[in-house]
Amino acid sequence: MSSDSPDNSRRKFLTGSLSLVGGTGAAATLWPFLSSMAPSAKSRAAGAPVKVDISRLKDGEKIDLIWRKKPIWVVKRTKNMLDSINTNEGQHKDPMSENTEQQPDFAKNKFRSLKPEILVLEGVCTHLGCNPAFKSDENKFFCACHGSNFDLAGKVANGSPAGANLKVPPYRFEDENTIIVGELPQSDNESKG
Ligand code: FES
Numbered sequence: 062m063s064s065d066s067p068d069n070s071r072r073k074f075l076t077g078s079l080s081l082v083g084g085t086g087a088a089a090t091l092w093p094f095l096s097s098m099a100p101s102a103k104s105r106a107a108g109a110p111v112k113v114d115i116s117r118l119k120d121g122e123k124i125d126l127i128w129r130k131k132p133i134w135v136v137k138r139t140k141n142m143l144d145s146i147n148t149n150e151g152q153h154k155d156p157m158s159e160n161t162e163q164q165p166d167f168a169k170n171k172f173r174s175l176k177p178e179i180l181v182l183e184g185v186c187t188h189l190g191c192n193p194a195f196k197s198d199e200n201k202f203f204c205a206c207h208g209s210n211f212d213l214a215g216k217v218a219n220g221s222p223a224g225a226n227l228k229v230p231p232y233r234f235e236d237e238n239t240i241i242v243g244e245l246p247q248s249d250n251e252s253k254g
Pocket residue numbers: 186187188189190191204205206207208209222223
């Protein structure tokens with residue numbers, strides 16, 4: 062098989078689009094699901110929604126995937142992580158998520174999410190586009206390029222060179238354990254989830 066055969070190209074995409082921080086077991090179990098759900102190269106290029114199975118995502122873990130060529134994170138926040146999130150004006154540049162370009166309407170809330178425990182974010186620093194690291198033990202994301210800090214709702218800390226909160230992409234829950242990244246919730250009831 063040549064190095065650029067369709068099978069190899071697909072394998073390269075999947076290898077590059079899936080990793081897990083904070084645990085090792087879920088990576089192996091998520092692989093078959095994401096492999097079977099991976100969109101075709103053509104639909105990926107068009108920015109097709111991506112389906113993510115979170116049934117095996119454990120508390121405190123993060124899944125990385127790619128949507129529209131951007132890294133997307135799905136984090137299952139623990140109670141301790143949720144408790145670390147506040148809307149203190151003294152700590153954040155946009156504590157109430159007033160910048161409407163940084164999240165869909167459904168995520169303009171304290172946890173910037175549809176469900177408190179599940180966080181979905183674009184993993185792109187709003188300063189110059191680096192990829193921040195997930196510091197689960199410190200309850201934050203940290204961008205080492207120039208030292209921006211974000212809480213576990215993606216809110217940028219005062220004193221950071223980044224000026225805006227991390228973006229929340231459009232997403233919805235298809236069911237309790239399935240997220241569709243790239244589509245908005247279909248009803249108000251779902252957004253209140
Ligand atoms: Fe993240 Fe500069 S790109 S702090």
